[in-house]
Amino acid sequence: MPEPHEDKRPLAERIAAEIRKLIMSGDWEPGRKVPTNEELRTQFKTSNVTIQRALQILKDEKFLEGQAGVGVFVRSERAQTIQPAHFIAPSEPGQPYRWLAEATKRGQRSKYKMLEVGEVVPPVEVARAMGLGEGGTAVLRSRIGFLDDQPAELVHSYYPVELARGTRLADRRLIPGGSPALLKEMGYPTRSQDDAVAARPATTEEYEALEIPRDVPVIEVFRIVYSDNDKPIEVTILTKPAHRFKMGYHIEL
Template sequence: MTVSITDNPSDRRSLHERIAADLRDEIMSGDLTPGAHLPSTTQLKARFNAANATIQKALQLLKDERLVVGRAGAAVTVRERRQQTVRPAAFMAPAAPGEPYRWLTEAAKQGSRAISTLLDVTEIRPPADVSTALGLAEGETAVLRRQILSIDGEPVELVKSYYPLDIARGTAITDRRRIRGGTPAVLAERGFPPRLSVDRVSARIPTQEQYQALSLPSDLPVLRTLRVVYSDDDRPVEATVMVKAGHLYELQYEFTPE
């Protein structure tokens, strides 16, 4: 699709950022498929009425974002692993006894090597939205398990999971080690099997922590999911904040008519 960019005083981005935005959208929507060559520099110069240096700056942004690969003087191609689709429903049920956390097994089904690295386990006062979701009193603390998820050596998600103290104490949730089968298995053993999960998804500019943990190339928006897990009697037993790079991931939810 050919698009010409004209001066638009309401768009304060530099020209190379606007060019990168258009190409990024074509990559993420599938118009430029994995392995496909981007148009040549000459074609891009004509399409966007831009100088060679401007085109090269736009392409460098896409390279930094891990969407394309290529070197100066050679064709630039869309990476094979571009935007990934994540199905949250696939990760909800606890893993079978002795089995790895389902996030790891689901990634393996896609031919990827997934690793979960536990960064910290501590007792902390959660953010206000998490405290409200867990029904905590003002100033009440919870157990936090913070981890980074990586696929094929690249950090893809920063995960902060919070648990009420009366549920977490005396369990592996408070231990600074990975849990076989993940915390859903511990909650189920504790008598709090997951019955309902509610996601709230928003797009945000990354915080300093998120920027560093995910090795982000710029301040492109991240996807922030606040997931609250409820057990019997609608009791909230877990609240997790998951942050992914917005230009590399999309979320897929399935619904059936009531």
């Protein structure tokens, strides 16, 4: 039989992982005072130096906040669950993109900043999803979404050239109502979408754009949006900082 897989990470990293899970799950509520070093040292049967290292990891990752002379506390905001299904349907005429509208409902300030728009040779997985041949191009729209002035998601959306060229999809400006509303207006209503969700280390682009602390991973959503006759009309690679967000799905059977 294979030998058990042993956790060989330094003890401080393992302790940080245990505490991180308590914070992400909500067992340790926002604003809660962290047990004293002595209490943690006794709980984890280790030295005070190791506990300090574990707490520093979590401070660097923005999970804990130190208050001089008072103590260490769980960050003031809990991890936010985002429901991707809320953003599938196009906005009503004259209404903002649903991602922005949902943020307003939650009492958050939201905005998008455009980074790049143009025709590119997309990544292999995007080309495959769009049915492109070797060297085939697509229209790329890259942007960052902010919630309460903090970067919340980095979005790279690709569109078929024959569909997007010469339209607002190829314009650097933001699209009123978002791309779903424009695509519907163009005769390509959203009928379904496939999402593949993964967690991985951040690239340099993601690390800088999303202001990732330390070695916090990102949540990646690889999304294919289909119109009539299962035609792919948009392929998006969306990444979010995993220390601040969870992905939520409601499925009725």
